[in-house]
Amino acid sequence: MRRLACLIVALVGLPFVSIGIAGPLPEYAMKAAFVYNFTLFTEWPTLPNNTLKICTLESDALKHELEKFRIHQPHGATLLISKISNIEAIKDCQALYLSEEDKQRIPVILSLLENTPVLTITDVPELMGKGVMIGIKTDNKRIVFEVNTLAAKKSNLYLSSKLLSLAKVVY
Amino acid sequence: MFKSLHNLHQAEGKFLLSAMLVFHSLLPIAAQAEHAHTDQPDLTQASLEHLLQLEVTTASKIARQVSDARSAVSIVTADDIKTYGYRTLAEILSSMRGLNITNDRSYDFLGGRGYSSPGDYSGRIMLLVDGIQMNDNVYNQSYLGNDGIVDTELIERVEYVSGPGSVAYGNNAFFGIINIITKNGNDFNGGQTALSAGSYKTQKARATYGKRLSNGIDLVVSASGLNSEGQSLRFPETNNGVARHLDSQQNQRLFTKIQGDSWSVNAGYSSRYKEIPTAPYGADFNRRYAYDDTTKFISGQYHSNLSNHLKLSLQTDYSDYFYDGRSTFSGEKVLENATGRKWGTEAKFFASWFTGHQLIFGAAYRDDYERKISTPAISSNRGRQSTSLYLQDEITLRNNLWLNLGTRYDYFTDDGDAISPSIAIIYEPIPSYTLRLSHNVGHRTPTAYEKYFADGHAQTPNYDLKMEKVSATELIAERRWSNRSRLLATIYQQSTDNMISSTAYNNIQYFNASGTYTHGIEFEFEHHAEMGTHVRTSYAYQNSRDAEGEWAANSPHHLAKLNLSAPLFHSALRVGLEVQAVSRRTSALNQNASGYAISNITISANQVLPHLDAALTVRNVFNKRYDHIAPDYISPIAFVAQDGRNLWLQLTYGFQ
Numbered sequence: 001m002r003r004l005a006c007l008i009v010a011l012v013g014l015p016f017v018s019i020g021i022a023g024p025l026p027e028y029a030m031k032a033a034f035v036y037n038f039t040l041f042t043e044w045p046t047l048p049n050n051t052l053k054i055c056t057l058e059s060d061a062l063k064h065e066l067e068k069f070r071i072h073q074p075h076g077a078t079l080l081i082s083k084i085s086n087i088e089a090i091k092d093c094q095a096l097y098l099s100e101e102d103k104q105r106i107p108v109i110l111s112l113l114e115n116t117p118v119l120t121i122t123d124v125p126e127l128m129g130k131g132v133m134i135g136i137k138t139d140n141k142r143i144v145f146e147v148n149t150l151a152a153k154k155s156n157l158y159l160s161s162k163l164l165s166l167a168k169v170v171y
Numbered sequence: 172m173f174k175s176l177h178n179l180h181q182a183e184g185k186f187l188l189s190a191m192l193v194f195h196s197l198l199p200i201a202a203q204a205e206h207a208h209t210d211q212p213d214l215t216q217a218s219l220e221h222l223l224q225l226e227v228t229t230a231s232k233i234a235r236q237v238s239d240a241r242s243a244v245s246i247v248t249a250d251d252i253k254t255y256g257y258r259t260l261a262e263i264l265s266s267m268r269g270l271n272i273t274n275d276r277s278y279d280f281l282g283g284r285g286y287s288s289p290g291d292y293s294g295r296i297m298l299l300v301d302g303i304q305m306n307d308n309v310y311n312q313s314y315l316g317n318d319g320i321v322d323t324e325l326i327e328r329v330e331y332v333s334g335p336g337s338v339a340y341g342n343n344a345f346f347g348i349i350n351i352i353t354k355n356g357n358d359f360n361g362g363q364t365a366l367s368a369g370s371y372k373t374q375k376a377r378a379t380y381g382k383r384l385s386n387g388i389d390l391v392v393s394a395s396g397l398n399s400e401g402q403s404l405r406f407p408e409t410n411n412g413v414a415r416h417l418d419s420q421q422n423q424r425l426f427t428k429i430q431g432d433s434w435s436v437n438a439g440y441s442s443r444y445k446e447i448p449t450a451p452y453g454a455d456f457n458r459r460y461a462y463d464d465t466t467k468f469i470s471g472q473y474h475s476n477l478s479n480h481l482k483l484s485l486q487t488d489y490s491d492y493f494y495d496g497r498s499t500f501s502g503e504k505v506l507e508n509a510t511g512r513k514w515g516t517e518a519k520f521f522a523s524w525f526t527g528h529q530l531i532f533g534a535a536y537r538d539d540y541e542r543k544i545s546t547p548a549i550s551s552n553r554g555r556q557s558t559s560l561y562l563q564d565e566i567t568l569r570n571n572l573w574l575n576l577g578t579r580y581d582y583f584t585d586d587g588d589a590i591s592p593s594i595a596i597i598y599e600p601i602p603s604y605t606l607r608l609s610h611n612v613g614h615r616t617p618t619a620y621e622k623y624f625a626d627g628h629a630q631t632p633n634y635d636l637k638m639e640k641v642s643a644t645e646l647i648a649e650r651r652w653s654n655r656s657r658l659l660a661t662i663y664q665q666s667t668d669n670m671i672s673s674t675a676y677n678n679i680q681y682f683n684a685s686g687t688y689t690h691g692i693e694f695e696f697e698h699h700a701e702m703g704t705h706v707r708t709s710y711a712y713q714n715s716r717d718a719e720g721e722w723a724a725n726s727p728h729h730l731a732k733l734n735l736s737a738p739l740f741h742s743a744l745r746v747g748l749e750v751q752a753v754s755r756r757t758s759a760l761n762q763n764a765s766g767y768a769i770s771n772i773t774i775s776a777n778q779v780l781p782h783l784d785a786a787l788t789v790r791n792v793f794n795k796r797y798d799h800i801a802p803d804y805i806s807p808i809a810f811v812a813q814d815g816r817n818l819w820l821q822l823t824y825g826f827q
Contacts (some may be wrong), residue, residue, distance in 0.1 A: 025214070026701070030227045033214040037222065060653050068215050101654055111479065125357065130432075141226045166219055 013062055028037065032065035034136055035121055038145075039074050039095055041163035042119050045156050052081040055093035057109075058101035091116050098122040098132060117156045133157070144168040178195070228703070228742070242336070243268075243647045243661045245695060245709070247329045252707075254736045254747035256773035256788030256819060257323050261315040264349065266697045266732055267331050268659075268709035271753055273314070273725060274800045275811050276404070276418060277447045277462055279315040284333060284346040284643075284665060284688035285715025287725045289758070290802020293618050295345040297336070301353055301428070301437050303470045307345060307492035308511040308539045309792070311618040317422040318443035318464045322377060322395050324365065324425055324823075327354045331695075334643050334663065335613030338577035341535070341559050345615045345641055346665070352546040353428055353437075356381035356389040361827040368819035371418075371558040373398035390429045393460075397422040404448045408807040409456050414448030417459065438469040449805040452676065453628060456496045463495040484520040491541075495692075505547060507626070511619075512541040529565040530701035531577075534558075541620035548627030553619050555585045563593075571599040575609075584640050586616040603651040612642045617671055621681040630679040635685050640668045656698045664690040670718055676804040686716035691715075691800065703742065722757055725800045727766070729754035739774075747773040758800045762809050767797035782826060788819040 039052060052074050056063040059112045066081045074081065079125050084090055090109060094117050098106060103124060113120065121134045128135030133155075135146045146169040152159050164170050214222070245268045247257075257263045261272045261279035273280045274288050280287070281294050298305045298313035305320055306313045314320065329351050336344035359381030369376045377395035384390070401418025405411060425440040442465040450456040468489035477483050494509040515537035522530040536558050543552035565575035575595040582588045595609035617636040625632045643665035650658045669683040691713035698706045711730040715723035729752070736747040752768035770793060775786035791814060798810035805811075 006650060006751070007534055025227050027227055030222065030225065032218070033217055033222055036215075037217075037219040058654075072215065099654075125713060132805075141382055143225075143227055144224065145225070163219075 027138075028061045028065045028103035029068075031136060032048075032062055032069065033125060034143060035095065035097055036065065036069045036072070036074070036143065038119065038121060038134055038163065041160040042159040043160070044094055044117050047075060047077045048092075050077045051080050052077040052094045053082055053092065054095045054097070054099045055082045055084050055090060055092075057084055057099070057105070059097060062097055062099065087112065090118065093118050095119040095121060098124065098127065100124055101146075103127075113155070115155060119152070119155075119157055133159075137142070139168070147171070197430055202308045217621060233386060236385065240333050242332045242607075243645070243649075243659055243693070243695075245331045245333075249327050249358070251707075251734070251747075252323050252326060252598050253775060253786070254745055255734060255749050255771065256747070256775070256786055256821070258347075258819065259316050259323065259376070259519040260329070260351070260665065263323065263326075263329050264315065265751055266330070266707075266733065266734055266749060267329075269333060269691070269693050269711035269713070269730055271727060274316075274813065275799065275802055276449055277445060277451070278312070278318070280471050281313065281315060281349075282664075282725065283331075285691060285713040285723060285726050286346055286687075287727075287756075288723075289598060289725045289800045290804060292620065293343075293615075295343075295347075295615065297340055297344045297348040298351070299340075299348060300351045301435075301470075301490050302472065302486065303437065303468060304340070304343075305466070305468070305490075307466065307490075308513045309375060309494070309509045309542050309544060309618065310620045311615075314441070314466065315465060316443075316447070317397055317399075317420055318466075320424075320441045320468070321351065321353060321426055322424055323380065324363075324377060324391065325353050325391070325393055327352045327358065329788055333661070334645055335591075335593075335611040335641050336664075337611065337613035338561055338563055338579045338593045340672075341561075341579060341591070342557065342583070342589075343641075345613050353426070354381065354391065355383070355430070356391045357383040357426070359391065359455065359825075361825060363823060365821060365823040365827045367819060367821040369819035370814075371402055371535060374398050374820075386608050388429065388431050391425075391427060392503050393426045393623075395424045395561070401446070404812070405457075406449070406808050408809060409450070412456050414450070417446045417448040417457070420445040433475055434471070434473045436469070436471050438467075440467045441465070443550075447495075449801070449808050449811065451802075451805045454500050455502065460498040461496070462679075463493070466491040467491050472664075480523045484519045485517070486519075487516040488768060489512070499778045507544070507546040508704075509544045509620075510541055511539070511543070513537060513539045527567040530563070531565075532560075534560050539619075542623075544624050544657040549625050549690070551623045551625070551632075553585065553623050555583060557581060573597040574641075581614070582609040583616055583638075585622075588802070589614040589640075590637060605647075607647040607649075608645075609647075610642070610644045612624060612640065614638050614640050614749060615671070615679065621671055621673075631679050636671065636681055637669050639671050639683065641665055652712045655700070657677075657696070659695040660693070662690075662692045672718065673803075679804075687717050687723065689715040689723075702738070703745075705735070705738040708732060712728075725756045725760045727754045727756050731768075743776060745775050747775070749773075756800055758809060758810070759803060762800075762808055764798045764800050767795055769793075769795050769797065782823070782824055784823040786821045786822075786823075789816065790814070790819070791816050 013148055018080040026032045054066055063083050070079055073155060104159055122132045123136050131151050133148050133152045145167055147164055148171045150171060184269055247263050264270045264281060265272050269283055271282045271287060275290060281296055283296055286295050300320060330588050331349055333347045336348045340348055359379060363379045365377045375397040379393035381391040399420050403415045404418055405413045420443060422443040428437045445462050447460040447462055454460050462793060468490035473485045475483045490513060492511040496507045498505045512734040517533060517535035519533035538556050540554045559581045561579035561826040566574045568574055578592045580590055591612045593611040595607060598606045616638040622636045623632050624630055643663055645661060645663035647661045666686050666688045669684045670687050672684040673679050673681045683800045686758035695709040700711055709732045714724040731752040733750040736745060749771040750768060754766040756764045769791045771790045772792055773788040775785055777784045779785045794816040797813050799813055801811050
């Protein structure tokens with residue numbers, strides 16, 4: 001019984017140790033900031049109704065963080081953050097974030113978006129260089145990104161040279 | 172008699188109570204950790220240049236399965252392997268829902284879904300590494316200890332898919348499959364050397380290099396070696412005899428994986444020498460008895476989009492297996508060996524020609540051209556070939572309702588043919604809540620060892636041995652909360668027919684017993700809290716009846732697992748705590764082994780010195796004495812005492 005008590009104390013005690021640390025920033029807050037910044041360095045052929053819509057599919061964590069950027073007006077347009085449930089609707093987005101949770105649907109998504117000016121961004125390592133335009137990943141505790149300019153060009157998107165100069169890898 | 176029953180009940184009660192207490196104590200943790208907040212700069216105003224400078228903590232997430240989504244899947248990731256200091260596949264599997272390992276100091280045997288016959292080489296769960304079947308073709312054994320094909324440090328994830336998987340995998344995917352996915356070169360991004368040392372004079376060294384090259388080719392190469400002196404073990408059943416210095420083992424491994432966009436080549440080699448202290452099959456006790464197991468494989472995979480609606484996946488593999496046994500019987504040295512060689516090829520198509528239908532179909536051919544066992548008296552070599560065809564259709568009935576139909580046909584040149592149908596209904600009443608009802612049929616052909624082996628005195632062959640069959644019905648409910656929490660509950664029943672069993676060890680012959688029956692219920696809960704606390708816990712109840720209707724040998728009724736990890740001291744350290752509880756089991760001769768719970772702790776630190784990571788694991792922290800039920804063929808030994816408290820220190824140095 002004493003062992004059991006020790007175990008329970010250990011179990012309940014452990015997480016308190018980790019509370020109240022300042023320092024590195026939470027992943028999704030950072031990723032949302034990157035996604036927002038990517039839209040600043042991208043030019044679309046047109047912005048319908050002067051709105052810029054950033055879409056997510058399953059990743060609620062990222063959507064929640066993106067909401068914090070709503071007051072901003074990238075390219076002077078109204079920023080909309082939208083969670084897509086009807087897959088066909090991704091064509092109306094300007095930027096689309098693809099996460100681990102969306103992995104199964106990605107072949108369908110990429111074929112739907114062929115030659116459509118939608119900036120695709122992912123944090124799934126396997127998808128980098130498979131038709132997704134920007135891939136973000138963590139490298140030595142910092143976020144870095146890779147850009148696939150060919151895929152962007154095909155979809156009629158112009159990515160600024162500043163974005164390319166900050167990217168870790170450019171295809 | 173009455174007293175002993177009472178004690179047993181009490182023990183089970185205590186066991187359940189502790190499991191419940193542990194579970195309850197988890198819930199507030201998750202809630203508290205979620206509420207912890209940190210001060211942070213306003214990221215909505217930060218420039219891209221500034222963002223690139225900031226440090227980030229990675230939120231840990233529920234890993235998504237890559238295996239067939241119709242079944243109940245449990246996952247252990249590379250992070251778990253590091254956090255809990257897993258050295259072998261057996262240690263990984265021990266932490267997973269409904270699985271238990273039995274070790275007889277020669278091999279680790281895997282039990283699941285109520286079946287865990289001690290010392291049964293073939294097991295009933297298929298092992299795959301990157302999609303390639305790893306069971307040898309003589310004994311049909313999967314190697315889970317230091318004889319395993321791949322170092323745990325190279326594993327990206329292990330998925331356990333419970334239930335028959337015969338449509339996709341055919342012969343031997345009987346009660347489930349274990350799918351191991353290895354890391355890519357990009358995951359290492361440079362070189363890594365590791366040195367480790369542990370109890371029982373054990374040392375291990377490993378060197379790995381992995382990189383994704385600028386031309387897109389990703390490669391991993393790795394080599395490792397292990398040496399362990401082991402223990403001098405006492406066996407009460409052998410007049411309290413001690414097997415002196417007969418527990419040592421040595422292992423060497425090589426592994427490589429090279430992959431491009433649409434292709435990959437994998438190759439591996441593992442060789443283990445193990446001394447066996449238990450004098451199996453009536454060998455002389457405390458005399459040298461050694462097993463040498465060597466496995467090699469090479470495989471190539473190619474994927475191609477034939478059209479917008481048709482994808483092709485091709486796979487060809489070759490593997491071989493060598494076994495050498497050196498023993499002493501009545502003072503005479505005896506040598507026996509086995510050789511298995513096989514190659515196979517498979518073409519698998521994924522078609523989306525018709526709206527609402529996802530078709531998977533394919534054909535496979537396997538040539539087990541050498542299945543040889545030699546003893547001083549008799550040598551037999553029985554090759555065989557098999558051909559398989561399969562088709563599966565996932566039909567979307569409504570946007571939250573799917574029907575999955577599949578069937579497979581296998582033909583074996585020596586065992587006839589088998590048809591394995593499957594049906595599943597998948598329903599998502601609300602998003603992230605899934606219900607799955609499935610019925611699957613599977614089969615397993617007798618192994619060359621079971622059907623043809625004779626040694627001139629202890630074992631006779633049975634050429635009439637037929638394949639065994641299983642059919643299982645299962646209802647699975649799964650709930651996810653974002654990508655942080657997951658709860659899985661499953662209830663199943665399965666019955667087998669013509670179950671392959673053997674007579675007692677001094678007169679072994681395998682035969683088709685009648686059917687067995689198992690029903691069970693399993694729960695699994697996983698939570699990743701924002702501050703890095705991670706909980707994975709599971710409970711399985713299983714009630715398995717053998718062909719005589721008796722409680723199946725070595726089949727515990729309750730299995731409970733808890734894995735809890737959390738960062739300590741500003742994330743400088745990570746601690747992983749693990750508790751595994753297994754209830755009472757009985758042997759074929761109705762001797763009971765009492766239930767046990769063991770606890771393991773790992774403390775790991777990244778960058779203790781530049782580029783140097785360290786981890787210390789204490790297994791069996793409370794030095795609990797517990798036994799595993801011995802296989803029949805090591806009698807008179809009935810129980811094999813397991814390791815007491817033991818340590819394992821790992822140092823890993825990484826460089827670009």
